[in-house]
Amino acid sequence: EEEEVKQALVRFMEKLAPGNTVIGQTFGWDVKTDPCSGKWQGVTCDSQSQSVKKIVLDERNLTGVLDALSLCTTSSLLVLSLNDNDIGGHIPNEISNCQNLTHLYLSGNRFSGNLPVSLPQLSNLKRLDFSKNGLSGQVPPNLSKVSGMLSFLVQDNQLSGEIPKFDFSNLAQFNVSNNNFSGAIPDVKGRFNTSSFLGNPGLCGLPLSDLCPLSPPAKKFSTKQLRVYSGYAIIGFFVVVVTVALKLSKKKRHVVDKTGAEEGRELQDNSDNKISGTSSESKTGEFAYRSEYSITSFENGAAASPLVVLSSPVVNGLKFEELLQAPAELVGRGKHGSLYKVMLDGGVTLAVKRIKDCGIQKEDFKMRMERIDQVKHPNVLHASAYYCSKQERLLVYEFQQNGSLFNLLHGSQNSQLFDWGSRIRIAAITAQALAFMHDELHDDGIAHGNLKSSNILLDKDMYPRISEYGLMVVENHQDQSPLLSQTKNSFKHNNPNGGCAYSTFKVDVYGFGVILLEMLTGKLVQNKGFDLANWVNSVVREEWTVEVFDRTLISEGASEERMVNLLQVALKCINPSPDARPCINQVATMINIIKEEEEKSLSFEP
Numbered sequence: 001e002e003e004e005v006k007q008a009l010v011r012f013m014e015k016l017a018p019g020n021t022v023i024g025q026t027f028g029w030d031v032k033t034d035p036c037s038g039k040w041q042g043v044t045c046d047s048q049s050q051s052v053k054k055i056v057l058d059e060r061n062l063t064g065v066l067d068a069l070s071l072c073t074t075s076s077l078l079v080l081s082l083n084d085n086d087i088g089g090h091i092p093n094e095i096s097n098c099q100n101l102t103h104l105y106l107s108g109n110r111f112s113g114n115l116p117v118s119l120p121q122l123s124n125l126k127r128l129d130f131s132k133n134g135l136s137g138q139v140p141p142n143l144s145k146v147s148g149m150l151s152f153l154v155q156d157n158q159l160s161g162e163i164p165k166f167d168f169s170n171l172a173q174f175n176v177s178n179n180n181f182s183g184a185i186p187d188v189k190g191r192f193n194t195s196s197f198l199g200n201p202g203l204c205g206l207p208l209s210d211l212c213p214l215s216p217p218a219k220k221f222s223t224k225q226l227r228v229y230s231g232y233a234i235i236g237f238f239v240v241v242v243t244v245a246l247k248l249s250k251k252k253r254h255v256v257d258k259t260g261a262e263e264g265r266e267l268q269d270n271s272d273n274k275i276s277g278t279s280s281e282s283k284t285g286e287f288a289y290r291s292e293y294s295i296t297s298f299e300n301g302a303a304a305s306p307l308v309v310l311s312s313p314v315v316n317g318l319k320f321e322e323l324l325q326a327p328a329e330l331v332g333r334g335k336h337g338s339l340y341k342v343m344l345d346g347g348v349t350l351a352v353k354r355i356k357d358c359g360i361q362k363e364d365f366k367m368r369m370e371r372i373d374q375v376k377h378p379n380v381l382h383a384s385a386y387y388c389s390k391q392e393r394l395l396v397y398e399f400q401q402n403g404s405l406f407n408l409l410h411g412s413q414n415s416q417l418f419d420w421g422s423r424i425r426i427a428a429i430t431a432q433a434l435a436f437m438h439d440e441l442h443d444d445g446i447a448h449g450n451l452k453s454s455n456i457l458l459d460k461d462m463y464p465r466i467s468e469y470g471l472m473v474v475e476n477h478q479d480q481s482p483l484l485s486q487t488k489n490s491f492k493h494n495n496p497n498g499g500c501a502y503s504t505f506k507v508d509v510y511g512f513g514v515i516l517l518e519m520l521t522g523k524l525v526q527n528k529g530f531d532l533a534n535w536v537n538s539v540v541r542e543e544w545t546v547e548v549f550d551r552t553l554i555s556e557g558a559s560e561e562r563m564v565n566l567l568q569v570a571l572k573c574i575n576p577s578p579d580a581r582p583c584i585n586q587v588a589t590m591i592n593i594i595k596e597e598e599e600k601s602l603s604f605e606p
């Protein structure tokens with residue numbers, strides 16, 4: 001570290017331990033040595049850049065104050081932990097100079113006064129623990145806007161005011177108990193129970209049992225508001241006029257084009273001729289209806305092959321006509337077909353997958369759908385209905401507003417918010433759900449068949465749901481990859497190891513391994529994952545293992561050991577020989593162990 005940084009750190013320590021004239025001896029913090037020499041107690045450095053990454057001085061009997069100005073000269077600092085000391089005074093505003101800080105633990109001290117107003121400027125902050133101090137005043141409301149925050153722990157203080165509206169679906173830990181907070185508790189999306197809120201006499205609403213008083217009558221509109229609303233009314237009127245005019249002209253055209261077929265509309269995008277082709281470039285995202293397409297274009301008509309509504313509460317009694325006539329939007333086009341977002345009248349939004357060629361006979365497909373419907377798991381998105389004729393397959397799912405794991409990893413800016421803890425949690429839950437499905441559908445030989453990150457969707461609470469289970473017959477990787485040379489047969493074959501040995505299921509394990517690699521490296525998958533697998537294998541062979549990991553994980557300070565452990569699981573899953581790959585339930589167990597270690601480390605150390 002630079003001289004200036006060393007001196008500033010020693011100053012920071014002198015303020016923490018006033019009266020201690022032998023800091024160099026007590027803590028090894030001596031300007032004559034480097035903080036990364038290994039002698040400075042509580043300091044961890046980045047092995048490559050040799051800059052200070054963590055300062056952990058828990059339970060060191062420190063009795064002074066926090067000199068953030070000196071501390072934050074160390075701009076590389078990710079973790080500061082001073083839990084369970086006797087440090088007093090304010091938490092200084094200059095703490096926001098530590099711009100890279102992800103973990104800030106100050107629990108169990110004597111900090112008093114307001115929270116620094118600059119706190120929300122710590123835009124990388126993931127975990128904050130100020131519990132068990134004497135802090136008062138309000139929480140800066142913008143703190144709730146720091147995206148990617150995972151822990152907010154301020155229990156046992158004297159904080160007051162309203163609880164800001166955090167993104168509760170992303171928070172893993174939240175506790176404001178034993179303070180003076182007041183007002184209505186924001187919607188915590190069922191994620192936290194009473195223990196997070198108790199001991200605040202002025203708080204009301206769920207999950208506490210004290211109901212909030214009815215809100216006062218709404219204020220009258222101001223002139224400014226009135227002007228805005230009348231503007232909306234004019235625009236609305238205009239839109240209605242234009243829509244009616246368009247509909248009338250469409251109707252007219254339809255009469256001219258009429259083919260004699262039963263009236264109806266097919267879900268169709270603007271490039272309808274390409275819909276069953278291989279092109280994937282057109283993604284207009286526009287509403288597009290073609291009145292010249294009718295239900296009868298689904299082969300012999302809806303009457304011959306009605307929509308089968310499965311045991312779903314969402315689309316009870318849904319009619320095929322209703323589905324076809326509802327407004328639809330092309331969301332995307334995958335290798336096997338197109339996906340439409342369909343808005344039903346009652347406000348229900350569905351995702352309708354139209355499959356080009358799933359390689360499964362009609363009767364076989366129906367049997368599969370019925371069988372899969374009998375096996376329910378909360379982290380599997382089951383089809384709500386399906387339509388199946390000789391050439392067409394339509395699958396209806398609940399639309400998942402939070403998109404897919406693919407979007408989360410590769411969408412703009414998103415990967416930075418997708419921290420290590422969330423990645424390991426999603427990996428563990430997905431593996432468990434898949435293990436359940438493999439187990440239940442083992443004797444039927446029905447695997448997922450097309451497992452990839454765009455088929456792992458995220459529900460409203462950001463929990464994963466595996467979509468499109470069993471829609472595809474499993475493709476034989478062996479035919480495509482020079483890497484793979486073994487078993488040609490993707491169906492059941494006797495294996496003395498029993499259980500999960502069908503190579504059909506092992507293709508899912510391969511797919512899951514590629515998803516793990518995607519989560520670890522943040523890299524896009526091409527060529528069915530063979531490119532990514534090859535690249536990872538080559539880097540690991542050269543022993544530059546750390547190089548493979550997503551830079552955002554490294555800068556977040558994710559545990560290298562646990563990332564390497566997960567990488568090892570992924571490498572087992574992508575073994576070229578299906579027989580050498582573990583079963584998914586073994587994979588689930590291995591990931592769960594890593595997840596538990598991660599959780600344990602969070603409760604004991606930063």
Ligand SMILES: Nc1ncnc2c1ncn2[C@@H]1O[C@H](COP(=O)(O)OP(=O)(O)OP(=O)(O)O)[C@@H](O)[C@H]1O
Nearest residue numbers: 332334335336337338339351397398399400404454
């Ligand atoms: N139920 C759903 N809710 C919201 N988005 C969905 C839903 N199902 C799929 N998607 C998203 O729609 C897009 C297109 O999905 P689609 O299944 O057609 O393609 P794919 O998964 O990329 O490829 P494939 O055709 O091989 O399955 C993907 O980004 C996918 O994540």
